[in-house]
Amino acid sequence: MKDLGKLKYFLGLEVAREPEGMFVSQRKYALDTIAECGLLGAKPSPVPTEQNQKLALAKGPLLTDPGKYRRLVRRLIYLTFTRPELNYIVHLLSQFMQKPLEEHWVAALCVVRYLKGCPDQGIMLSSRADLTLTAYCDSDWSACPLTRRSMSAYIVQLGDSLVSWKTKKQKTVSRSSAEAEYRSMADATCELKWLERLLQHFGFSHQKPMRLFCDSQSALRIAKNPVFHERTKHVENDCHTVRDAVQSKLITTEHISTKHQPADLLTKALPAPQFKFLLSKLGIQQMFLPT
Known part of the structure; x- marks a missing residue:
């Protein structure tokens, strides 16, 4: 050694x-x-x-x-x-x-x-950021023209530092954009739970509920409403982990406008001005490093 x-x-x-x-x-x-x-x-x-x-x-x-x-x-x-x-x-x-x-x-x-x-x-992994987990999730409904499956994506920040992100095609076809958004919320919730347990192993406890931002009002209402509506019965049970996490106050779901949704970067092609604006929200920087 x-x-x-x-x-x-x-x-x-x-x-x-x-x-x-x-x-x-x-x-x-x-x-x-x-x-x-x-x-x-x-x-x-x-x-x-x-x-x-x-x-x-x-x-x-x-x-x-x-x-x-x-x-x-x-x-x-x-x-x-x-x-x-x-x-x-x-x-x-x-x-x-x-x-x-x-x-x-x-x-x-x-x-x-x-x-x-x-x-x-x-x-840039900041040394001064607080150890608070925040997630942004988004989806592009029926994004694949061949299979009509939607695209899910999430971004997780620890304080101001980007620590986790993912883009993935959903396993099943969603009947509505709200369902597609709800599935992306479920993926982000699972990632938040895993990162919270990882912080606990390092000796840090997450005192406040983790914040999960979504730009779909319909998906947010499904997550907060304890009533199992007829329109959501076809959603798999594992997706309702979001609702369980909300009720146990593990996470809080909040709305964010599509223009300020950084996870939009990971689900679709964007015009240059919007692309650069959302990229700046992730703490991505340019810095010359000598080889």
């Missing part, structure tokens, strides 16, 4: 310590990805994906070399460790690993051109 001192670089993760906290990025890994694609001199893209792009419905020639597509998508998956804004598009691109089309390759290169504009972007 040998003490190598404070962590600076490990498996592509670069760590810089400051009085304000710890900054984690993957700058060198992002630059290596850009260089491998031959886009070091390309024009940067303001967003990782274009709006109204239906990759699932793409019809065109197959990619002649699918191996390069798979390698690039695998690299992008690893970049989501510190780049949560890539979750949505990487989730889509990873569904076409078997038979990628030319259009899928172009979409993947758009992500690389986005990295070209901000390779040193990363997460």
Whole structure:
């Protein structure tokens, strides 16, 4: 065993310590990805994906070399460790690993051109934030044009620091947008419970109820109403973990407008101004780290 001192670089993760906290990025890994694609001199893209792009419905020639597509998508998956804004598009691109089309390759290169504009972007873990868990959840109803399944996403912050995020296609088809939002609330609630237990193992207790923000008034009413309505009987029992957590005062559900919903980043393609605004709410920063 040998003490190598404070962590600076490990498996592509670069760590810089400051009085304000710890900054984690993957700058060198992002630059290596850009260089491998031959886009070091390309024009940067303001967003990782274009709006109204239906990759699932793409019809065109197959990619002649699918191996390069798979390698690039695998690299992008690893970049989501510190780049949560890539979750949505990487989730889509990873569904076409078997038979990628030319259009899928172009979409993947758009992500690389986005990295070209901000390779040193990363997460700031504040040293002065309080140990309060806050979650934001969102869904895109019937997002998949092939299966009509919805997209769920959540973001969890510890104080002002981003600690957990996820984008995932729901397992079943939701009959309404409220049901889709409710399922995303259930996923976020389970993550909050797990993180609370993790804090307890470290010797920290969460005194106040954890806050869960959602932009669907219907889903919030379902979570707070103890009456089992006819319209919600088809929702699986495990989704009602939200209602149980609310009644036990483990969490509090609150409404947030869609314009200020940071989890919106993880469920759909957004215009550049809205994308940058929501990204700033997550504490994502750019900082040059020497290699």
